[in-house]
Amino acid sequence: GENVEQHPSTLSVQEGDSAVIKCTYSDSASNYFPWYKQELGKGPQLIIDIRSNVGEKKDQRIAVTLNKTAKHFSLHITETQPEDSAVYFCAASPKAAGNKLTFGGGTRVLVKP
Amino acid sequence: DTEVTQTPKHLVMGMTNKKSLKCEQHMGHRAMYWYKQKAKKPPELMFVYSYEKLSINESVPSRFSPECPNSSLLNLHLHALQPEDSALYLCASSHPGGMTYEQYFGPGTRLTVT
Numbered sequence: 001g002e003n004v005e006q007h008p009s010t011l012s013v014q015e016g017d018s019a020v021i022k023c024t025y026s027d028s029a030s031n032y033f034p035w036y037k038q039e040l041g042k043g044p045q046l047i048i049d050i051r052s053n054v055g056e057k058k059d060q061r062i063a064v065t066l067n068k069t070a071k072h073f074s075l076h077i078t079e080t081q082p083e084d085s086a087v088y089f090c091a092a093s094p095k096a097a098g099n100k101l102t103f104g105g106g107t108r109v110l111v112k113p
Numbered sequence: 114d115t116e117v118t119q120t121p122k123h124l125v126m127g128m129t130n131k132k133s134l135k136c137e138q139h140m141g142h143r144a145m146y147w148y149k150q151k152a153k154k155p156p157e158l159m160f161v162y163s164y165e166k167l168s169i170n171e172s173v174p175s176r177f178s179p180e181c182p183n184s185s186l187l188n189l190h191l192h193a194l195q196p197e198d199s200a201l202y203l204c205a206s207s208h209p210g211g212m213t214y215e216q217y218f219g220p221g222t223r224l225t226v227t
Contacts, residue, residue, distance in 0.1 A: 034215065034216070036218075041220075042220055042221075043117075043119075043203050043218035043219050043220045043221045044156065044203070044218045045218070046215055046216070046217060046218075049215060089155050089156075099144055099146075099161065099163075099207055099209065099214065099216070100158060100161070100169060101158070101216065103155035103156060104155065105154075105155060106153070106154070106155055
């Protein structure tokens with residue numbers, strides 16, 4: 001089955017700096033890669049996703065890049081703000097997995113004012 | 114609207130109790146999911162319903178019994194749970210089908226088994 005590794009496990013940045021979280025996956029059949037943000041006491045919130053036919057996707061201050069050859073994808077947050085502090089999860093899903101997501105271990109991001 | 118609602122928010126139950134968790138969505142999604150999340154860990158898939166039929170059971174113990182009464186509702190019936198079952202239980206929904214669609218999560222039910 002699919003295995004997703006996520007790094008770093010914790011990330012502390014100064015407000016206004018950029019944050020980068022990296023994930024690698026094992027199943028070359030995976031073709032869908034969402035990113036979720038989970039704030040304390042809440043459910044995961046889908047913030048951006050990318051499919052395997054696209055190399056990069058942006059939405060305001062967040063962007064995701066995908067390298068299918070190397071089997072890794074990354075989340076980039078620019079101009080970080082205190083409200084970006086949360087746990088971020090990457091995930092991967094093979095097309096034939098019946099909508100089954102395999103999550104990375106999570107990254108706790110702290111944005112210091 | 115991408116809202117999935119879950120009730121109750123918090124639940125404390127003894128090991129001999131029977132309780133149910135409820136989930137509702139009105140996005141027209143025909144796939145619904147139950148996940149379990151322990152502290153500082155990612156969500157773990159438990160069950161998937163597609164078109165109101167159970168399509169994936171991730172070898173979950175029988176003390177957890179899912180039910181999908183209609184396309185908008187998903188229940189998780191709990192019976193004879195163990196303290197290690199204490200966790201955040203998350204419901205999610207998406208479109209079903211051959212490609213993978215976005216999954217939207219509810220806020221979760223925080224379950225404590227005493």
